[in-house]
Amino acid sequence: MLLCIAAFTTMMSCSKEEEDALDIPQNITIEVGEDYSLNVNQDWTTSKEFVAKVDGSGKITGSHAGECDIQCSKGKCHVTVNPDYSLYREPLCELGLTKEYVMSMYGTPYNENGGTVIYETGQESAPYVMYTFEDGILKSSAVVVKKTYESSLKRHLNNRYVYVMYEDGFYYYSNAYTTEEMTKMVMYGSYNSSYYLVMYLPK
Numbered sequence: 001m002l003l004c005i006a007a008f009t010t011m012m013s014c015s016k017e018e019e020d021a022l023d024i025p026q027n028i029t030i031e032v033g034e035d036y037s038l039n040v041n042q043d044w045t046t047s048k049e050f051v052a053k054v055d056g057s058g059k060i061t062g063s064h065a066g067e068c069d070i071q072c073s074k075g076k077c078h079v080t081v082n083p084d085y086s087l088y089r090e091p092l093c094e095l096g097l098t099k100e101y102v103m104s105m106y107g108t109p110y111n112e113n114g115g116t117v118i119y120e121t122g123q124e125s126a127p128y129v130m131y132t133f134e135d136g137i138l139k140s141s142a143v144v145v146k147k148t149y150e151s152s153l154k155r156h157l158n159n160r161y162v163y164v165m166y167e168d169g170f171y172y173y174s175n176a177y178t179t180e181e182m183t184k185m186v187m188y189g190s191y192n193s194s195y196y197l198v199m200y201l202p203k
Contacts, residue, residue, distance in 0.1 A: 021074055021075060022038075022040055022042075022072075022074045022075035024038050024040065024058075024075050024077050025077055026077055026078065027077065027078050027079075027080070028060065028070075028077055028078070028079045028080070029079075029080045029081075029082065030052075030060065030062045030079070030080075030081055030082070031062055031081065031082050031083070031084040032062045032063065032064060032065060032081060032082070032083055032084045032159045033061075033062060033084060034061075034062050034084075035059055035060065035061050035062075036059075036060045036079075037057065037058060037059045037060070038057075038058030038059070038060070038070075038077075039057065039058060040057070040058045040072075041056055041057055041058070042056070042058065042072035042073070042074065042075075043056070043072055043073070044056065044058055044070060044071070044072050045070070045071060045072070046068055046069070046070050046079075047068045047069040047070075047071075048066065048067075048068035048069075049063070049177070050063060050064055050066070050162070050175070050176055050177050050181070051063055051064055051065075051066035051067060051068040051079070051081050052068050052070065052079045052081055054070050058070075060079060062079075062081035062082075063081070064081065064159065064160055064161065064162070064175075065081055065082060065083040065159055065160045066080075066081055066160075067079065067080050067081070068081075083156075083159035083160060084159060085152075085155050085156060085159055086156060086159075087125055087126060087145070087149060087152045087153055087155070087156035088121065088123060088125065088126035088129075088143055088145070088156070089121070089129075090160070090200075091129050091131070091141035091142070091143055091200055092105065092131070092138070092141060093138070093140075093141050093184055093200040093201070093202050094138070094202055095138075095183075095202045095203070096137065096138075097137070097138040097202075098136055098137060098138070099117070099131075099133045099136050099137075099138070100136075102117070102131050102133075102138065103117065106119050106129075107119075110128070115132055115133045115134060115139075116130055116131065116132045116133070117130070117131050117133075118130045124146070125145060125146055125149045125152065126143050126144060126145045126146070126149075127144060127146075128143070128144040129141065129142070129143050129144075130142045130143075130144070138202065140199055140200060140201050140202075141199075141200045142197055142198060142199045142200065143197075143198045143200075144191060144195050144196070144197060144198075145188070145195060145196045145197075145198055146194065146195055146196075147190075147193075147194060147195060147196055150196070153188065153196065153198070157173050157186060157188075157198075160175070161173035161174055161175050161184075161186055162174055162175075162176075162177060169189045169190065170187045170188065170189040171187065171188055171189070172185065172186075172187045173185070173186040173187070174186075182203055183202065183203050184200060184201065184202055184203060185200075185201045185203060186198065186199065186200050186201070187199050187201070
């Protein structure tokens with residue numbers, strides 16, 4: 001008898017949870033600056049405010065390119081935020097990447113000089129991408145961008161990073177709001193009279 005009561009109680013509890021569960025999409029894809037409304041008043045939270053924000057009505061706003069989870073006590077959805085603009089393909093920039101791995105992804109370089117390999121992109125706006133290694137491990141990556149595309153460069157970076165400061169001729173950006181969460185720093189400054197050098201530093 002006790003087993004029957006316990007089983008019945010469990011079934012009722014599961015049914016109640018299923019009734020309370022929100023009928024919301026499991027996956028949502030938006031662009032930077034775009035909104036998506038769940039139209040459900042709950043105590044919503046975001047796992048990564050840098051990527052997407054959410055208010056009490058379930059309105060999700062894309063902040064920067066990336067992925068995060070939006071959830072409350074009755075449901076959760078995965079949010080992908082895509083950039084609304086791209087000037088060039090983002091270079092590889094992760095701690096621990098080896099020279100062999102990078103070259104396997106890009107193929108034969110246009111030029112190789114010691115610990116630096118250079119690839120042509122075929123783009124007028126950003127003709128070269130460079131990777132610098134120390135003891136075979138990625139130290140930094142960089143993209144060479146024509147100065148005539150500066151406004152486009154800033155739009156590209158603002159879609160993916162937050163501006164931090166300007167110092168000693170360089171503009172600094174981060175991929176997080178706090179230094180504790182940051183895994184990548186991006187900085188750009190003058191390379192020569194015609195080009196900027198956009199450097200990517202893994203943290």
